Amino acid sequence: MDSPMLTPKVLRSTAKLPETPALERIGYGTGVGVFNLNRDEKSPWAAKIISRHAGRDRKQYSNRLQLEAKVLSSLNHPNVIGYRAFVKRPDGREILLMEQCEQSLCDLIELRVDQCLGPFPNKYIEKVAVDIANALDYLHTSLVLHGDIKSGNILVKNNFEIVKLCDFGVSLPLKTDGTLHRVKGHKAMYVGTPCWSAPEVLKGDECLGAIITSKADIFSYGLVFWEMMTLSVPNTSTAIDESYYTGISDDLDAHLGESPPIPASLIVDPNYKQIINLYQMCTIQDYLKRPSAKQILYYIDNFFFDKISIRDAESKISSTPF
Known part of the structure; x- marks a missing residue:
């Protein structure tokens, strides 16, 4: 894998994949030696590579990229970005090659x-609700916590033909009961992005009271609907800029971990009734009362097009045996 023949040549910087910090965008390349394609055939991919300017943090980002490659290579689902290869450049920097998508949901929010x-x-x-719930159901069943659900990590192909989840650099292992799987000798810490993080994970390390379960993904998933309805970053007054990706800014307010209110104009619009119901269920402060991804899919399949109150919906899905 270290051979220069296996190092993809960067043709142009057009990849639209949102990155973890200190990763830079690169674009298309031919698949010679990587995908076993014909020499004249081109295969588009998205790629992530450690920035030359990562400095003393290079090891941290390298570990994160290796984790993402390990997690992605073990997954296979139509709503999870596809793994292609993990290679190394002659200068020693690793490259994660993945399925390429046209744009992130964050891109589309900015456009609107x-x-x-x-x-x-x-x-x-x-469409986002269904596809990402399918991705989360698959991940949580596979005992993987994504750990950083937000519009920047949701990719959209064509005109919402299919929606995919990406960026597994801060994923964590789960036990079968949905709680964090502690591996001896390994400190598992929830990283996430503060503006999208569930209230229970904002308390710091587990020893300080943080509770890490699959329901943290559900809270962040719910906030994505709020993003799409308001075109704003949740739980902060910060505009969409570099702080959007890190969740860290000088003007962060005191509302991290909250469920921001829905604008009155949307509350009275019947077209958004079920989306708002789902948003409210997913962002309940008590993580034990949030639905699982499987229950969300059940709710969508059975109630999205019915006139049902949030209280009735919560009652029905809470009695669903999964």
């Missing part, structure tokens, strides 16, 4: 802001 288009139509929010 720039063009003053207003909230996403409910059909697009529902």
Whole structure:
């Protein structure tokens, strides 16, 4: 894997994959020696490579990239970004090659802001809800906590033809009961992005009271609907800029871990009724009362197009045996 023949040549910097910090964008390449394709055939991929400017943090980011490659290579689901290869450049920097998608949901939110288009139509929010719930159900069943659900880590192909989850650099292992799996000698810490993080994980390390379960992903998943309805970053007054990806800014307010209110204009719009119901269920402060990804899919399949109150919906899914 260290051979220069296996190192993809960067043709242009057009990849749209959101990155973990200190990773830089690169673009397309031919698949010679990597995908066993014909020499004249091109295969588009998204790639992540450690920045030359990572400095003393290079080891940390290298470990994160290796973790992401390990997790992705073990997964196979239509709503999870596809793994392609993990190779090394002649200069020693690793490259993670993945399936390429056109744009992130964050890109589309920014576009709607720039063009003053207003909230996403409910059909697009529902598509994101279904596809990402399918991804989370698969991950949690596979005992993987994504750990950083947000619009920047959700990729969209074509005009919402399919939606995929990406960026597994801070994933954590789960036990069969959905709680964090502690591996002896390994300190597992929830990283996430503060603006999207569930209240129970914002308390710091587990020894300080943080509770890490699959329901942390569900809370962040719910906030994605809020993003699509309001075109804003949740739980902060920060505009969409570099702090959007890190969740760290000088003007963060005191609302981290909260469920931000829905604008009145959307509450009275019947088109958003079920999305708002789902948002409210997913962002309940008590993680024990949040639905599982499987229960979310059950709710979507059975109630999205019915006039049902959130209380009735919660009652029905809480009695669902999974």
